[in-house]
Amino acid sequence: MKRFTKYVIKNSLKRIFLYRACLVRLKLMGVEKVFSYTLANETGVSSEQVRKDFSEFSIKGNKRGGYEINELLEIMENIFHRNKDHNIVLVGMGNLGIALSKYSRFVQRNMNIVATFDIDPFKQKVRSDIPVYTPARLKEIIDRFKVKVAILAVPEISAQEVTDQLVRFGIKGIVNFAPVLLKVPPDVIINNVNLCDELESVIYCVHKQITAEGSKNLELLYKDMKY
Numbered sequence: 721m722k723r724f725t726k727y728v729i730k731n732s733l734k735r736i737f738l739y740r741a742c743l744v745r746l747k748l749m750g751v752e753k754v755f756s757y758t759l760a761n762e763t764g765v766s767s768e769q770v771r772k773d774f775s776e777f778s779i780k781g782n783k784r785g786g787y788e789i790n791e792l793l794e795i796m797e798n799i800f801h802r803n804k805d806h807n808i809v810l811v812g813m814g815n816l817g818i819a820l821s822k823y824s825r826f827v828q829r830n831m832n833i834v835a836t837f838d839i840d841p842f843k844q845k846v847r848s849d850i851p852v853y854t855p856a857r858l859k860e861i862i863d864r865f866k867v868k869v870a871i872l873a874v875p876e877i878s879a880q881e882v883t884d885q886l887v888r889f890g891i892k893g894i895v896n897f898a899p900v901l902l903k904v905p906p907d908v909i910i911n912n913v914n915l916c917d918e919l920e921s922v923i924y925c926v927h928k929q930i931t932a933e934g935s936k937n938l939e940l941l942y943k944d945m946k947y
Contacts, residue, residue, distance in 0.1 A: 732773045738763045739770070740796045747789050757787040805830045807865040809891075812881055813852055815839035817896060820871060821850050834865045838899035855882070859889045869893040876900045 722850040740760040744750045746754060756770040763770075774781065777794055777809070797803060805884050810821055810833050821836050853861060870891045877933050879898035886894060893909040896902055899917075902910055 732776050735763065735769070735773050736766065736777065736796060736799065739773070740793065743789050743793055743796075747793070752789055753786040754789055754792070756781070758786075802830055805832055806834050806869065807836065807857070807867045808869050808871060809833045809861060809865075809867050810836040810850075810871040810873065811838075811855070811858075811886070812875075812897075813840070813843045814873065814875075815869075817873040820873060820897075833871070834867065835861045837861075855885070858885060862886075862889045863892065867891065867896070871895045871897070873897045 732927055742759055743754065746758075752766065756767040756774075757768045760767040777795075777799055779787075779792065790843060808826075808831055810817055813821070813836050817838070821833055825859075826833060833850055836850055837855050837858060838852055839855060868891060870886050870893070872879060872882060872886075872894055876898050879896070879900050882904055883894060883896075883902045887904055887908055892907065894904070894911070895903070896910055896912045897915070897916050901912070924938050
């Protein structure tokens with residue numbers, strides 16, 4: 721019987737990405753050292769949280785002298801295994817899949833989409849820098865390039881079936897863009913990315929803020945009317 725994966729992408733790992741982006745920006749500005757409170761202010765967390773996250777990933781610093789930015793960036797490169805190439809397959813060449821296959825920053829970060837797959841014969845004939853194969857060749861390509869990570873950009877109705885294939889062929893991590901919660905063995909990592917949910921979250925927060933500001937303005941109006 722299949723189970724939901726027990727592995728999740730920790731929030732601390734997500735925050736490391738934020739710290740890294742901040743460090744890169746500071747380095748471009750000529751800054752050489754940074755303190756936890758600087759990263760805290762830039763990323764919207766507490767200094768204690770920064771130090772706690774660093775401790776989890778065995779990142780050490782000097783309380784008085786701070787952290788060397790170059791050293792921090794080097795450590796983070798190792799955390800994300802940026803010192804070697806990672807071969808990836810992409811399944812689903814609809815509009816989203818096509819956009820993902822053309823995203824240049826994957827290559828800049830040593831993440832190489834070695835092949836894409838789609839059931840549409842027409843898409844398989846389209847000339848591209850990255851070949852488009854029929855799903856029947858999934859195992860062949862995964863084995864040839866020793867792929868362990870896949871991007872899933874297929875319709876919801878076929879997502880679980882494709883996932884089952886990927887897992888059967890040795891994939892251990894999936895970035896899932898299909899709006900469905902996938903069932904996988906406990907040793908397979910799933911990262912669900914639902915763009916609609918992300919947008920709705922922002923819309924919710926915007927409307928909540930507008931409502932709060934509106935209530936505050938009404939309070940001020942009533943206060944002015946008293947005098």
